[in-house]
Amino acid sequence: MYLSKIHIPWHQAKNPYQFHQALWRLFPGQDESTRDFLFRVEQMQKGIGANVLLQSTLQPQSSVQSPSLLAQREYDLNVQNGQHFRFRLRANPIKTIKDSDKGTFEKKGKTYTKTVRVPLLQEEQQQAWLERKLQTFARLETLTMQPEPVLYFRKIKEGRSGKIQTVLFDGILTVTDATLFKQEITQGIGPAKAFGCGLLSIARI
Numbered sequence: 001m002y003l004s005k006i007h008i009p010w011h012q013a014k015n016p017y018q019f020h021q022a023l024w025r026l027f028p029g030q031d032e033s034t035r036d037f038l039f040r041v042e043q044m045q046k047g048i049g050a051n052v053l054l055q056s057t058l059q060p061q062s063s064v065q066s067p068s069l070l071a072q073r074e075y076d077l078n079v080q081n082g083q084h085f086r087f088r089l090r091a092n093p094i095k096t097i098k099d100s101d102k103g104t105f106e107k108k109g110k111t112y113t114k115t116v117r118v119p120l121l122q123e124e125q126q127q128a129w130l131e132r133k134l135q136t137f138a139r140l141e142t143l144t145m146q147p148e149p150v151l152y153f154r155k156i157k158e159g160r161s162g163k164i165q166t167v168l169f170d171g172i173l174t175v176t177d178a179t180l181f182k183q184e185i186t187q188g189i190g191p192a193k194a195f196g197c198g199l200l201s202i203a204r205i
Contacts, residue, residue: 013050026069038193085172094191095129
């Protein structure tokens, strides 16, 4: 696995569609349906661009058409049970509820009410969400949370728009299941990965 720091110039970074196109240019020849990278915007400066931390299974390939590759290193997930790490995670804490206004659907002869995702806005709800996500592989020791501005988006192909409420989690955790820990870091935590959520960064204490 690779950790890379990249820079996306402002003319691409300011447009969500061009932003994602820029990321995919780092992996020429790869089908978007096989996404195997996570990212987090570390800094966004109007008129300058975005600095992004990228975690990927494949090694990013910089070119004239792709974003600037500032730094890169191979990332060996050598962790053991009982280890302590500082962590950072930008996530989209949500819950799924039934919504009768959305109607129903049939599955295997049964009728179900459609569901919708709603954001968790209270700090205690957000912390509980994170603890549930970690509980199978790590124990939360300390935590600080920073709510962030609402991110609005529009899915052109689907003809719909929406919004997500992200939270930046920082703290210390203890590994309780090293195997699952590695799997979760590789696949990411929670939804909205296409919008820069889910990358769990760790550093030894």
